[in-house]
Amino acid sequence: AVRDVKAYVRSKGLSTPVGYAIADAGDIATAQEQYFACSGDGSDSPDFYGINIYRWCGNSTYQISGYDVVTQTFTNWPIAVLFSEYGCNNPSPRIFTEVLSLYSSNMTGVFSGGLVYEYSQEVNQFGLVQVNYGNNTVTPLIDYYNYQTQLAKVNNTASSATLSTYTYSPITVPCPAVNTSSWIAASSPLPPAINPTFCACALNSFTCRVNFTSSTPLLTTYVQQVVQQYQFRCGEAGGIYCPNFATNAITETYGIYSACDALTRLSSAMNAYYLANQGGANPATCDFGRFGKLQTPSGVACSNATTSSTQASTTRNTVT
Numbered sequence: 641a642v643r644d645v646k647a648y649v650r651s652k653g654l655s656t657p658v659g660y661a662i663a664d665a666g667d668i669a670t671a672q673e674q675y676f677a678c679s680g681d682g683s684d685s686p687d688f689y690g691i692n693i694y695r696w697c698g699n700s701t702y703q704i705s706g707y708d709v710v711t712q713t714f715t716n717w718p719i720a721v722l723f724s725e726y727g728c729n730n731p732s733p734r735i736f737t738e739v740l741s742l743y744s745s746n747m748t749g750v751f752s753g754g755l756v757y758e759y760s761q762e763v764n765q766f767g768l769v770q771v772n773y774g775n776n777t778v779t780p781l782i783d784y785y786n787y788q789t790q791l792a793k794v795n796n797t798a799s800s801a802t803l804s805t806y807t808y809s810p811i812t813v814p815c816p817a818v819n820t821s822s823w824i825a826a827s828s829p830l831p832p833a834i835n836p837t838f839c840a841c842a843l844n845s846f847t848c849r850v851n852f853t854s855s856t857p858l859l860t861t862y863v864q865q866v867v868q869q870y871q872f873r874c875g876e877a878g879g880i881y882c883p884n885f886a887t888n889a890i891t892e893t894y895g896i897y898s899a900c901d902a903l904t905r906l907s908s909a910m911n912a913y914y915l916a917n918q919g920g921a922n923p924a925t926c927d928f929g930r931f932g933k934l935q936t937p938s939g940v941a942c943s944n945a946t947t948s949s950t951q952a953s954t955t956r957n958t959v960t
Contacts, residue, residue, distance in 0.1 A: 642676065643684035644834050661690035661724035670713070671816040671823035677719050678815035678827055688752070689717075690724025696738035697728035707741055714750050718811040723754025729766050733782040739790035748796060756787060818890055825889040832899040839900035841942035844935075848914035848926035849907035851933040881912040 646658050662672055669691075679685035696705035714721045723742065727734055741747060742754055761767025761781060768784040815827035843849060885897040885905040897908050914926045926932045 642686050643830060646683065646687075647833065657687035659688040659690055659724075660686040661692060664691050664693040664695065664710070671819075673713070673717075674813060674816040675823075675825065675827055677717065677813040684830060686719060688720040688722060690722055690755075692725035692757075693723055694726065694728040696726070696741070698731050699735060699737050702741045702746055705738065705741075707738070707747065711747050711750050716811055717750070718813055720752050721750065722752045725757040726754050727756045727766065727783075727787075729764075729783075732765065734786060736783075736787045736790040739787070740793055743794045743796050745796075826892045829892055829894075831887060831889075831894045832896070834899045838942055839897070839904045841938070841940060842897060842900065843904045843907055844938040845940065845942060846907050846911040846935070847937050848911045848932055848934055850903050850910065851931055852903055881909045881916070884908050884912070 642658060642660060649656050649658060660676055662669055673689070676685055676689065691710070693710065695710070696707060702708050726738065726742075727736065736756075742751065756768065758766045759768055760771045760778075761769065767781060768787060769778040769780050771778050816823050818824060818826050882905075883895055885895040885900065885908055887894050887898045897905050900908075910926065910928060910932050914932075917925045923934055926934050
């Protein structure tokens with residue numbers, strides 16, 4: 641998803657950074673951190689990485705809270721890191737003593753600050769202000785003033801880096817090993833990139849396809865029935881009708897239609913079933929309870945219809 645979002649942003653002529661945030665969740669989090677950082681050229685890695693962290697509660701310390709461990713984990717990390725959420729609310733009101741630690745020399749060499757959760761008071765009681773929706777005003781709460789007080793104490797005099805003085809030094813981060821008990825996504829190759837033109841071409845190349853057009857009402861019942869057909873056909877005959885869109889991150893195999901929309905994938909299964917079961921001689925084979933329909937295939941060779949799944953995917957290399 642990061643790779644595809646970044647590609648879309650670039651296609652629009654924008655340079656907006658794309659980030660990824662994750663909960664502070666033990667071994668799985670560690671594997672995800674490595675997974676997102678081990679890209680070879682950065683095209684499929686986030687521009688910044690956020691951690692939703694609530695380790696520091698009340699009047700804690702750098703060591704007791706575990707902030708020292710988190711800082712050590714991300715020391716010499718190749719991606720900018722910040723706290724995308726912080727501010728434990730037990731006990732309450734919050735006193736935000738972690739602010740001085742986050743903006744101290746212990747952490748500023750690793751973390752680019754953080755975002756307190758959250759602005760408006762909701763049922764979870766994390767708000768800094770009470771939004772008065774009736775008159776379009778806000779009322780600062782005690783947490784707001786406590787946070788303001790701690791920010792005022794920050795006195796970070798460290799010189800800031802500038803483009804003219806900054807020197808990039810490549811950093812090596814290993815990709816996580818696949819372990820079915822904690823991490824099941826191989827780092828390379830990645831799934832094929834989304835290619836709407838190819839998917840549309842593929843859909844038009846089928847003889848049998850889903851009976852669905854842009855004018856078909858997107859009723860919940862219809863969608864559910866289509867999904868049932870999808871699951872049925874892929875479970876039939878050991879799944880032999882669905883390899884073209886199968887995905888398996890453990891074995892690193894991705895079908896050529898795996899990045900296409902659900903209707904294209906289902907149509908590929910219907911088409912395979914139709915061709916394998918007296919297709920042409922028995923048009924009813926494409927009926928599928930009126931969810932299938934026959935069409936005249938376009939006869940156009942889709943640009944990457946014969947590309948192997950590995951070639952169509954993105955290969956990642958460890959940063960060197």
